[in-house]
Each structure stands twice: as structure tokens, then as C-alpha cells.
Amino acid sequence: MDLAFIANNAPLLMEGAAMTVALAISALLGATIGGGVVASLRMSRFRPLRYVGTGFVELMRNTPILVQIFVLYFGLPTLDVHMTAFTPAVLAMSLQNSAYIGEIYRAGLESIHPRQREAALALGMMPGMALRVILLPQALRCVLPPLGNQFIIIIIIIIKDTSVASTIAIAELTQASKLLLDRSAAPYETFATVALIYLAISAFVAGVLKLAEWRYPVRVS
Amino acid sequence: MTAAMLISSGLYLAQGALVTIGLSFGMIAVATVAGMLLALLRLYSWKPLGLLAAAYGLVARGVPLLVLLIGSYFACPTWASTCRSGWSWC
Numbered sequence: 001m002d003l004a005f006i007a008n009n010a011p012l013l014m015e016g017a018a019m020t021v022a023l024a025i026s027a028l029l030g031a032t033i034g035g036g037v038v039a040s041l042r043m044s045r046f047r048p049l050r051y052v053g054t055g056f057v058e059l060m061r062n063t064p065i066l067v068q069i070f071v072l073y074f075g076l077p078t079l080d081v082h083m084t085a086f087t088p089a090v091l092a093m094s095l096q097n098s099a100y101i102g103e104i105y106r107a108g109l110e111s112i113h114p115r116q117r118e119a120a121l122a123l124g125m126m127p128g129m130a131l132r133v134i135l136l137p138q139a140l141r142c143v144l145p146p147l148g149n150q151f152i153i154i155i156i157i158i159i160k161d162t163s164v165a166s167t168i169a170i171a172e173l174t175q176a177s178k179l180l181l182d183r184s185a186a187p188y189e190t191f192a193t194v195a196l197i198y199l200a201i202s203a204f205v206a207g208v209l210k211l212a213e214w215r216y217p218v219r220v221s
Numbered sequence: 222m223t224a225a226m227l228i229s230s231g232l233y234l235a236q237g238a239l240v241t242i243g244l245s246f247g248m249i250a251v252a253t254v255a256g257m258l259l260a261l262l263r264l265y266s267w268k269p270l271g272l273l274a275a276a277y278g279l280v281a282r283g284v285p286l287l288v289l290l291i292g293s294y295f296a297c298p299t300w301a302s303t304c305r306s307g308w309s310w311c
Contacts, residue, residue, distance in 0.1 A: 156282075156283070160283075160284070160285040160286070161285070162285075163285035163286075163287040163288055164285075164287060166287065167287075174285065174287055174288055174291070177288065177291070177292075178291065181291075181295055187292065187295040187296040188296055190292075191288060191291070191292030191295070191296065194288055194292075195280065195283075195284040195288060195289075195292070198283060198284050198285060198288065199279070199280065199283045199284065202283045203283070
């Protein structure tokens with residue numbers, strides 16, 4: 001065991017971990033917003049829009065994240081769109097996970113009986129108001145606990161997927177570990193440490209969310 | 222031009238797809254059996270073994286696949302002197 005080696009290179013690993021967290025947070029933000037767009041497309045009144053939504057979800061869920069990142073990273077420059085490596089990585093992860101998160105939103109909204117919406121419209125509410133006042137509160141109350149668990153799983157998947165960004169030369173945790181591997185011959189120490197850092201990040205996120213769930217329980221009335 | 226390139230490299234891509242399918246089936250087979258084994262260990266075995274299985278599950282699910290892949294690939298040569306990538310590594 002060469003723990004001094006890890007201690008000496010701790011700053012590099014910490015910088016990598018910071019980049020991993022930055023990637024994950026950006027992708028999660030993008031996916032949370034994009035999920036709303038996906039859900040509204042899939043639940044649209046217009047058939048072509050629904051087809052677009054379904055096509056997008058199927059495309060995103062059935063292609064590997066690595067392929068998506070490569071398509072954006074190597075494909076966008078051929079369309080004369082130039083950007084740093086960070087953007088295609090975040091974009092690909094946002095797009096893929098907005099498909100998953102959009103399906104979560106949709107499942108929540110569709111669990112409310114359609115007559116609730118019909119009744120709201122019959123009382124003279126605009127569709128937007130019915131969504132805001134009648135549908136969303138009920139959807140949030142009834143489906144938040146099971147969907148919350150799915151959401152935690154998606155966040156952990158995003159954290160793990162950030163490792164794929166190392167293939168387009170983003171200096172995140174996996175990239176840092178590859179660098180350390182090239183500098184030394186200490187694969188065990190390096191990868192055990194990196195695995196522990198990933199576990200710590202995931203455990204922290206899951207712990208915080210569980211705490212939030214316990215501290216602010218969802219009232220099912 | 223790109224389409225012509227795709228057609229000419231189609232055979233190559235098809236070979237890659239075959240490897241993908243083969244790997245997938247192999248992994249599904251191994252994972253199904255190993256998953257059953259882990260579940261049995263956690264439920265019905267000697268308690269320390271069950272905890273070990275639980276810890277394995279935590280690590281395997283919490284660490285990115287890429288890290289597991291690179292880690293095991295590079296840690297192997299220090300284990301055994303002969304190490305090949307492919308079906309029979311280590």
C-alpha cells in the first residue's frame with residue numbers, strides 16, 4: 001500500500017471530484033427542466049408533438065450515454081458549433097436524463113383521474129390554472145414518495161455517468177485517476193480511493209435527500 | 222460522402238454489433254446467476270457473509286462502470302503476471 005502517493009495527489013483527486021460534482025449538478029438542472037418539456041410534449045393535445053416526445057424518449061433511453069456524448073462532441077463542430085468539452089457532456093447527460101425524468105413527471109400527472117381535469121375545466125378554469133391548482137398539488141402529494149426514490153436513483157446514475165466525460169478529456173475524477181495511473185504503478189490505491197470518493201458523493205446525496213424526505217414529510221390528505 | 226463511408230465500413234460496424242450482442246448475453250447470463258447467489262447470501266446465509274454481499278452490492282452499484290472497468294483491467298497485471306483483455310483475462 002502506498003498511501004503517501006494518494007496523500008500527495010489528493011489535490012488532483014479533489015479537483016477531479018469538484019468537476020464531477022459540477023457536471024452532475026449542471027446535468028441534473030438541465031434534466032429537471034428538460035423533463036418538463038418532455039412531459040408536456042408527451043401529454044400534448046397535438047398528435048405530432050406527442051410523436052416527437054415519444055421518439056425523443058425512445059431515442060434517448062435506448063442509446064448509450066457514451067455514444068450521445070461522442071455524437072455531440074465530434075458532431076457539433078462539423079456543424080460549425082464550437083464549444084469546450086464541458087458543454088457537450090452536460091448537454092448529452094441533460095438530454096438523456098430529461099427523457100427519464102419527463103417520464104416520471106408524466107407518470108405523476110397521469111396518476112390523477114382525468115375527470116379531475118374535466119371538472120376543473122367545466123368550472124371555467126383555463127388548462128394552465130387547472131394544472132397548477134388542481135392537478136399538480138394532487139400529483140405531488142400522492143406520487144412524491146415512490147417517485148422520490150426513482151429520482152434518487154436517477155441522481156446517482158447521473159453522478160456515475162459523469163465518469164464517461166473522462167473519454168472527451170474533461171478533468172473529472174475518472175480522468176484524474178487515469179492520470180495518476182500513468183504517473184505511477186499504483187492501480188489498487190488509486191482506484192480504491194476513487195471508488196471511495198464516488199461512494200461518498202452518492203452516499204452524501206442519498207443521505208441529504210432521505211433527510212429532506214424525513215424532515216419534510218409529504219402529507220397525503 | 223459520409224453515407225459511402227458508412228457503407229464501406231458497414232461490415233466492421235456489424236462485427237462490432239456482434240461483439241456488443243455477445244457481451245450483453247454473456248453479462249446477462251453471469252449477472253442473473255450471480256445476482257441470485259448474492260440474494261441467497263443476503264437472505265439465508267451466515268450473517269457476516271450476508272453483510273459482505275450487501276457491501277459488495279453497495280460498491281458495485283455506487284461506483285461508475287468505467288472506474289470498475291479501468292480499475293480491474295489495470296489492477297489485474299499486478300495480481301497475475303499474465304493478463305489478456307478479452308474473455309480470458311486474468
